[in-house]
Amino acid sequence: MKIEFVGQPDGPQRTGDWLLNRLGESNWQNFWATVAFAKQSGTGHLTDALQKFATSRSVLLGVGIDHHGTSLEAVQDLVTAVGADNLFLCHHASLAHTFHPKAFLFADKKRATALVGSGNLTEGGLFTNYEAATAIQFDLTIASDKTAFTALRTAMTTWLNPAHGIARNASAALLAQLTSSGDLPTEVQMKAVLKQANAKPAGTTAATASPFGKPIIAKAPPRPNKKPQNVAGPTSVAAQTASAMLGELRWRKPNLAKSDAQQPKGKSSPTGVLRLSQSRFKVNGELISSARYFRNDVFGHLAWADSTPKKSVATAQFMLLNGKKPMGGPFTLMVSHQPSREAKQKNVTTVLHWGAASPIVRETNVLKRTLELYGPNDAGQFTIVFV
Template identity: 30%
Template sequence: MAILQKFTQGISGEWNYRKELVSLLSSKKYNNFTFASAFATESGVDLIEEFLKELGGKIEVFIGVRNGVTTYQAIAKLLTLGAKVYGIDTGSAAKIFHEKTYTASNKEEALILTGSGNLTRGGLVTNIESGTLVKCDLKNENDMEYFQQCLDQLEILKKDYPRNVYEITDVHMAKELLTNGILLDEKKTVPRTVKGTSKPNLATYEVPPMKTFIEKVEGKKAYKSAKKEENYVLAVPNESQNDYNLLNFEEIWRSKELTERDLNIPSNEATNTTGSMLLKKGVYDIDQQTYFYNEAFGDLEWTPGIGKKAHFLYAKAHFDFLIDGVFIKGYDLVVKHDPRTDTKTYFQKQPMTHLLWGNAKPLVAKRHLLDEIMTLYKDKNNSGKFLIKIEAEE
């Protein structure tokens, strides 16, 4: 009789899709494997690559294509690892193949993992995903029937829709699918559609990021590297029309985890906040004393202050905000820089540039944003315009 176990990825560190798939693939007692996933990306395949490689040609993989997610790089890697790959192509933008079922079997028993986890990094380790593990005794009639249904229904798709369910025979064919727009190219930028829009005076709803358990997996790629996003494209709903504005940005700086001091959150009632954020190295290997003046904000018009502030330089720029996925039209803010090279601060190699929060302070002085990451972008098409993104990094 079948043994069923229900899991949720993220509520504990004990279980996730990656660990379960590794367990399936590395078990020496199974010799047949069939995976079916709506989406696949190279970062997902990378997480189980070494175990797929050991199987050689013992695995069939059914992957949804023409869905705006599955990539050429994922399919090419699966083929290189020896998998027999089928693309499930509905031939329509109105519906997609949305299966997520993974099976391993021998003559006596089978394991079926089914739920919501795709063959992507999010599906295997990062997202909150549901999974049911079914262990079938193939000598039991009901168990055998259930397992056979898992396989037969994929075979029915192949038989009934031969032009839509096709074997991707080699990397050359995968390249053709890429050329025809059926697979995505991970090397190209895909616009990020914002989750919603708001206005500064209305953005008051505070929801902290869920601190779920995410396995720290070292892949071949540095997913959290400090490499700049040279082409960050946002699709922002147009308030006056039923369409989107495409905004094109270049990353110019990224913080470490945000602190009370950064966000101007008082630690107690006696604390007086400064009204500004000191711009430090963050995750970049830069000269924090000169970078922001010479490079990040080098195109701005800097003018000296007045009176006692005459030794400071000031520049004004427009900053919009993307906070936890919500785009908020922002404000003109001031950046302050101290160009002096004979001060104690300078000799101690301390940062010399501040971002004055001004009218934007109520947007950022929120405790739920602590420990999130701030990324600063420059608008590539509009001089003097910037984007501040604040969100948790997984």
């Protein structure tokens, strides 16, 4: 057994460097990983290497979702890389317990190597934070090495066994449920919470100078392979406002009601949804059937899953525009379809859940305006325009 220290941010090999190097080595046949949190800033560095590894070798990943520390987009990146069957979300339904390991393990028939430390699947955890880890090399032909390796592997696989109780497969239905409940926030939601948490309390004044220094960190993180999906800079926003980038007009709803515009009456709570009704919209000269059009034609290509025996759900990326002005996003929003609604809600069987976009829609006050739905465009995104 050989043990090495792996430190960052300015060590010769950081957690992210170690992982990328191991994923690029052809001898390893198995990879297990368990982390407390994941964000797109971290998964963007690893998804390409993970996907290449997973095409011919075994991968098992576990990511915690306690304390709203993991984003929906990061989970979607990992699902794309390794497949939903190989990814488990972990949560102990008690505030007294947090899923908090940071362990990575590679193995072939005769050798194994592990990194056990403090870094999560975030850019900070992989490269820029002050983190400490131990890298261990096992010779599986030596009994003591094999015993230590087996103990680590058994702990990780036990945590990720659904029978143990804290792990659930990252199915589309589970992601939709956790997004709706707020347990799996979007990157936009996480940034909003962080901004509020970092705001100075009322009545306090900012210090003129911090008592702490800013040592220069010589090693910058590598450029991620994928940019976070919900970081829309000026160029991408300008591109989205061009009509050619919106995709096909799929639906128009004039004179938005208070329920759709998230402007409730009196002290009532916002509905949180947009009812995808017929609204006298025509395709090829024929009025659409709201009971079938949205589920089968507009959103039929999405990965639908049953959240209950009577309701199916899917998620998609949406940009929101106030005229030509971006309102933020893209947002990962949920669409739900429930045929039993037909008799109860005037033939509206499909609804769009505003989710993280709800406060923005409410603050913009789109009451009585017309909503246009476009897409998907070449990037697979939908766009909602308030005109």
